[in-house]
Amino acid sequence: MDLTEFERALENFINQAGLWAPLLFIVLHLIRPLVFLPVIAVCIVGGFVFGFVQGAFLSFIGLTLMSFISYMLINKFPRFRAKLASLKDKLFPNRNLTVTQVMILRIMPFVHFHLLSFYLMEMTPTRREYMYYSALGLIAPSILYTAFGRAISEFPWYTTLSMFLLLAAIFSFIDKWQKQKARTE
Template sequence: MEQFDQSLEVFMNNVGWLAPFLFVLLHLVRPLLFIPVIAVCIAGGYLFGFFEGAFLSFIGLTLMSWISYILVNKFPKFQKRMARLKDKIFPDRTLSVPQVMILRIMPFVHFHLLSLYLIEMTKSLKEYMIISALGLIAPAIIYTAFGRAISQFPWYLTLSMFILLVVVFSFIEKWQNSRPDSNL
């Protein structure tokens, strides 16, 4: 991880004013390179500082959401693959928007899988993009600001944070299921 940050810093310093554009582009090619979202956001905070890094990560993640929408709607094989993954990871489970937003904060949950849930819940690209963008604010900020610190925490503190997110996720599920208008 540290070597990735150093290599990225040298590269970004050499490209000058193109660095923000290339960083957003890195977010878009990240899935092809199997780089976790958290690694790219940490690099953004390291290279650009908190505010600019979080903003650029938000732009990159939002564009990735738009690409997810296109992939699901234009390529049936991709949609079927994501649906199979959904059935494997969350069998017979319907997630709510708040649950998807909590899962977006968890670093190793598949980005396109969560996008599929949001696509299935929304009626249009506009509605999907609004909900998706709102759900990307927290990960962009948290990963950029705290990602470096989280990666340096002792294992028990990282595990505690993960357990806290699982508890919040479960609470939202129980709360949604207990409400008569649980179609959110």
């Protein structure tokens, strides 16, 4: 099947799904971790199928619901919490991230979604505050992945690597700035 046939098949599916299409897309965000789909891939599909504005909005809703489900799962299943704590210790040993750093990491396509949710849970005392910061941190990825996801995935490897290094530098700068700020207080 070539791209044109795929586009027609997708368009037919969306036309037949009608009002169910947005709901099915949100459900796709919720089952995404179970089928090992990266966030960026689902957001790209949203932009392709629904256009930029509706795709970004639906991705934001789906990712926010996924954050809420993550919160519930992490609190409900101690083994899941323990696995995330172990992953956190492996990836970021002896490091406390700020909310801003977690938001920057949410923009990076291949950083573990639930791990970042776990970090936010540790930083926020209530579910309400967690959901506030989580939703706030999902605005940028929803917009960027939907608008630029296709372009980013088609960039040459060196451009993608440069973008990743730029985000890593911003992340590092904020880390150093926070440590400097903590020392002066």
